[in-house]
Amino acid sequence: MPAKPAGPTAPKALHIANEARRRIIEREWLQGQRIPDEADLAIEFGAARATVNKALQLLADEGLLERRRRAGTRVTINPARKATLTISIVREQVERAGMDYGHRVVAQRRSPAPAKIAKRLGLPQGTVLLHMRAIHYGNGRPFQLEDRWINLAAAPGLEKLDFWQLNANEWLVQNAPYLHAEIAFTAANADKREARLLQTQPGNALLIMQRTTWNELEPITTVRVACQPGYLLNAEGGYRPD
Amino acid sequence: MPAKPAGPTAPKALHIANEARRRIIEREWLQGQRIPDEADLAIEFGAARATVNKALQLLADEGLLERRRRAGTRVTINPARKATLTISIVREQVERAGMDYGHRVVAQRRSPAPAKIAKRLGLPQGTVLLHMRAIHYGNGRPFQLEDRWINLAAAPGLEKLDFWQLNANEWLVQNAPYLHAEIAFTAANADKREARLLQTQPGNALLIMQRTTWNELEPITTVRVACQPGYLLNAEGGYRPD
């Protein structure tokens, strides 16, 4: 008899994952210890092995389990805490906060890449890039400063656009999907220009987000975003609730 | 004839995912457009529908596709860029950087929760918590400052421990697994005490990481970590390479 009903509406794999998580948290399965193998758990939960596999892979992705062929599945001793940052386009961030969005281009010109930028992109120093700086506003107050370098070769069609009006951020998201990205965060003291543009004082601590993206062949763009003082970047961590 | 060989060693689902990603990136499948349904793709790739499903779910998790029953699968218009932060225990971070790890507890005492902390934990103001501050060192130089509040009720066995010697961070990771976590980043200017402890100047911009964790019943701990000036936090973004 093939295919039993897939459960009322509660994904069985999730149920198994949650139950396994409970056992780990309540120390029924101890750190470093082996847990029963997939076949046994399949019997216990009355599920197919594939379903148990899906559940355990979920926990392994979360870092709670370590799985190896032949060696079995063990509870991780020092689980790394994983968090997922969802970085949407600035406009959506601002609008989600219930503010009116605006943006203004401060500078835009072709310019040979400085050593630092060239290195970050992996391009020869002096390669001509499009350099632009813009301010994103929420309710008329500066929200983020954007300092972006764009590899013209990787963004066909971009030369013709008028970024004085268009939003480079959104154009790139929509027109130059990336394959690989590097993201880093740091803090910096606002310099005079940043302070002026953000309408704050020089020296104030700013959260800096630095992103570089590549397609399969070449770098697309690198951007340094300086957030307004006090900006709190939230990430989602932990596991989904039962 | 059941079960064909699972492919030489190349997971077929990954191959399909990569090919689909290529089609998106190279605009063969346009933003907002519907892509063929699972059954058709299964035929095209000579795979079972379950395999195609796995591949497309992967892309949906990455934010490249939006899938809805009956409506089909569409290419996301403004894909949110997702990044995964892997936050391991400080000692591992330091050691991975090739430095010697050390840590020193600066203060430790029971104390009623200040309003701000109580609110963050969702506990009544004045609840007695364990408050501790510690410095983590790399090669003898301050690496991170940790300011932690622990809910004693959620960490049984903790009262008896000697945190002047033990590493609270690691003890908690090993003994009080959390179910839910909130993580946030911001920047702050070092105050005098922070500057002294980090051996830097007051006013310097510090990257601040603020984490709070809960088990299924109650908050466990909240911690504010101040990183040394110039600290760069790397996240992993984008998609896995082909």
Next chain:
DNA sequence: TAGTGGTCTAGACCACCAC
């Protein structure tokens, strides 16, 4: 109400590696 994704099952073969 019919088309699409979501999920499960039973069986199978394979890769890996601890023993």
Next chain:
DNA sequence: TGGTGGTCTAGACCACTAG
């Protein structure tokens, strides 16, 4: 070399919702 996880298949039923 055998036990364990990794993956695939073919078939099935169900949930959701666009038309």
